[in-house]
Structures are given as C-alpha cells and as structure tokens.
Amino acid sequence: MTPATATAQAELTYREAVREAIRDAMRRDERVFLMGEDVGQYGGAFGVSLGLLEEFGADRIRDTPLSESAFVGAGIGAAMGGMRPIVEIMTVNFSLLALDQILNNAATLLHMSGGQFGAPLVIRMTTGGGRQLAAQHSHSLEGWYAHIPGLRILSPATVADARGMLWPALRCPDPVLIFEHGSLYNATGSPAGHDSADITTAAIRRTGSDVTIVAYGGTLGTALTAADRLAEQSISADVIDLRVLRPLDDATIMESVRRTHRAVVVDEGWRSGSLSAEIAARITEQAFYDLDAPVGRVCSAEVPMPYAAHLEQAALPQPGAVVDAVRAVVA
C-alpha cells in the first residue's frame, strides 16, 4: 500500500476530506487552482486549505482581496480560458456579492453563446446555521442556487462525498457549486476509496418502509437521528440524502415514496419558496396516487437567524420536529 492510499483509507474529518480532494485534484490536473479570501497564508476561513500553500505555492493557492464579485468573476473567466478553478467563498451570505457573476455569467454563458463558451469551474462555500453566527453568516441559500438553470448544485453530507464529489465536479463541463455545511467540518468518517463519487444521484442512507424522509447537507444528521427515535416507536423510515440539489434525482425519491406512501422533507432553508416546496410539488406531480397522506415539511423558522443559542436552535429543524412531522403523516 502506498502512503497515499493509506491516508485515503483512514478516518478523516470532513475538513480533511475536502482538503484531500483539493490536493488530489491539484496533483492530477495542473489546470486546477484554488482561489479565494484567505485560502493561502491564513489556511482558509474554516481551515480547509491549511498547508496547501506550502505544497503548491502562491500561484495555485491564490489569496484574493475582499472582492467576491471580482474573484468569482475572474474564476469564471479563467474557466472560459481553459483553467479549472476552484473558487472558495467564505460563506453563502457573502456569495450574494457575487450573485451577479454566478447567475448572469456562469449560469448563462453556455446558453448565450449558443454552446460556444462554458464556465467549467467549481465554487465552494460554507452554508448553514447552528454556530451562533447570527443573521449574516448562517443562512441556507442553496435552494436559491438550485433554482438556476445552468448550475449544478452539490451538497455533500458525508465525509465520503466531501472527498469524492470535487473531482467529478471539476471534470464536469458545467459550473458546479458545492455547499459545505459549517457544522460538518469536524465530523469524522471514512472516505473509503472515494476519490470519485457520482454527482447525479441521491443516496438512500437508511432503509425503511413506513415513511420517506428527504434531507440533505446539514439536515441529514437530523433526519437520521429522527429515524433512530422513530425506530424505537416501531416506525421505520427510508432516509434519502439528496446529495445533488440540481438537477434533482426524482427517480430515487419517487421509488421510495411508492414503497412507503408517505414523505417528510427536512430542509434548513426557509419554508416559503424552498427546495422542500419543490420536492413536495414533484412528489404530488409524480406520485400523488401513491400517497396516503399529504407531504410533510420541517424547515427553518421564517426569521433571520437569531444569535441567542436557544432562539437559534428553535429556528433550526430539530429531530423532535421531524419525529412529530412523521407521526402526523403516519397516523
């Protein structure tokens, strides 16, 4: 076994898994480089890129000034110019300063140019709440991005996906956004041979027959905890990890709903106009006659995320609320 495989098999944190994925991609393809605020000397706002500057140098681990629109746009241009940039935005809230570039350029170039130009870049960012960072650092806006044709949206919820999704994302000719939930960075798990994962399908993380719980990113753990509690009450849940938020893998969801006849969607976004709304609508469109109950939803409360711990926890989807929602549809 080479040392490289030895590390690949060991338990890693989610943070290390993303770092390994970046390192691996940079070694495999010299067109790949990482750029963003404080990715180099500081080591990344969440420590993801720590040590990479020393290995790859300042050209390929590129610190940028505070200028989200400029450096995201530059990443799009570099991708058009033949590079394969990985652009890191510290958090999804800051990505709004680059939304113009992401929507009006990255997502449209291929179409507007009649297929002549594309933007094959990866944009990574942190998302989600739970760390008392209040209303400008905690939102889950990946559902907004999942609204945009032309983008592919990934939401790795496991260490294996954190390790495995980057390489196929870089190989993909479309712009790919990867959302890393901030509460997952210290989670540990096995990347078990996953230097490449598929970026088209949802995964069933737990099988059951009474209800389908659909979750993604930060809510996967919530859904699995709820499923454990439901099992104690003799309710067995299928837990689907969406993994890919755009395009959605309808087939996996519908196959499960046709078996369980009930569904609850758990989404850390706000309920109105959310990804959970889209999934509920698709289930009604495609599996209405298989349903024994209306589709349930557990989402974040419709407030800007508050700072105080007890208020923040009350605003976020909790396992207890998922259990209640499941009991309501199973009753």
Next chain:
Amino acid sequence: MLRIRRFEERCVELYSATKIRGFLHLYIGEEAVAAGVMAALEPADAVVSTYREHGHALARGVPMDAIMAEMYGKATGCSRGRGGSMHLFDRATNFHGGSAIVGGGLPLAVGLALADRMAGRSRVTACFFGDGAVAEGEFHECLNLAALWHLPVLFLCENNLYAMGTRIDRAQANTDLAARAATYGMTAHAVDGMDALEVEKAARRAAAAVRATGSPYFLELRTYRFRAHSMYDPDRYRDKAEIARWQQRDPIDTLARRMISDGELDEPGLAQLNADVEAEVAASVTAAEQAPVEPVDQLTRFVYADNEGLP
C-alpha cells in the same frame, strides 16, 4: 478607552467560559480611534459600524449593560439577543449597527446621508470600515456616489494593516488608501490612529468640514489590532515582533502618560479610573447573568414591522 479594553478582556474570559458564543472580534489596540472619533460627533449624528464594533458602541454611549447582555444573547441586550457581538444596534444613540458583511455598511451610510440631505437635516453620518473593505466594489461605488451627490458622510477607514490574515500589501495594489479616496473628489488624509488626541483633532476638523460643506470627507486611521482577527483565528500570519512593536504604542498608555505629564491625571487617579471601570464591567456581567432570555415563543417577532410573528 479603558472601558473598551476592560470590557473586551472580560469578553475573552467569558468566551472561554462559553458564556459568549459566535464570532467575537476584538478592538483591543484600536481604542484611540473610537474614543477620538466619538468625542468629535454630536448626539444627533449617525454612526454605521462593522462587526468589530464593541469599541464604537461603548464610546458612542450605548450602555455597557445592554452590550454585555447582547453578548450573552439575553432579552435585555441592545438587539434583544438576535444580534450578538457583530450586530449591536441602539436607536437612542443613532448607532445603526454592526454589519458583518465587509463593505456592507457603506451603502447604508450613503443612504442615511441622502435622507438627511433630502429632509433638510444637517448632521454627519460617520461610517466605519476596515482596510479590507477598500477592496470591495461597494467601497468604490459609495465614495463615488457620496462625492457626486455631495452627501455628508464621514468615511472612517480603520487601517489596521490586515484583513483577517491578508496583509494590506497583499491585497491592495496601492496601499495609500487616503490618496485613493481623494481621487473620488473629497478631502482625504491619514491620521495616527494610535493617538486618541490626534484622532480627536482630525475628526473634529473633518466633522466640521462635513457639517459646513455637506460633502463627504475621508479619514484613514492608521492603527493595529493587538489580538487575533477573531476568537477562531490562531494568528499564524503575523510576526510576534511586529505585534510587540505596535504594543509599545498602546493608545491607553500613551494617553495616560501624556495626561500624567500634563498634570491632568496622577497615579492614584489612574488607579481609581481603573477600579471604576472594573466595577462597571463586573456589574454588566452580573446583570447579564441574571437577565432573562427571550422566550422561544417570541422567535418570529421582528420579522415584519406590523405583526408580532407570522407563522
């Protein structure tokens, strides 16, 4: 300045004790800027601040109890527990908040000044931001707009040489920030931000000019943060000798020495000041500990102005 220093030192302890959470950005080392600027402002003036704003809020007169309670996330906090360290707000002192989007406060300040202009109010809007914000597009858009429309904004760039781990010369092609601001068509110059009296003098002159002309003015306050960017930051990117060099210019020591040599303060007087501040900080902690938390059934309050919580 002492109030800011002791308050924040206590916050560090409380953070370690997990009483305070979230991001905590300390102002220690930069106190002369807040103290000097706030001394030059009138009560009616508006202040727009950043996430490194404990010092701004305290010097502006936001009660320490309300700030400490906010750090605790309590119902008695100046933002009723919704904001935390980065989002301190206080209407009574026209303190328009703590914004944690770098550069995000500048458009607000321009808008406040525009409203004043349109309503015929004559006041200054003081807008704080860091050297890092100068790289953001919003900075350039806002200086241009304020100059173009002759809006009464006092732009206060706290140049502490770093934006998180990025030293200014690694982010700015031209590090003379005042010179760059001047190209937008406003008076702009740099000030020693480690000297409270120098800051106050410059801020008085600047505020008077804004009041007299109704036009913007830019001060670059050259300062330094003695602590890491936030409690999450291991501070790997700065030379310890550089920090030590700046610490020799501690703004509190500088002022105390000057006041003692001028006969305005003596050692017992300084000790008394320290004791008074310690007592104020201790009282704010006790009050915050005892304060109630916001009931969870109030979670959806303050989302819309005309309701007390839509579902």
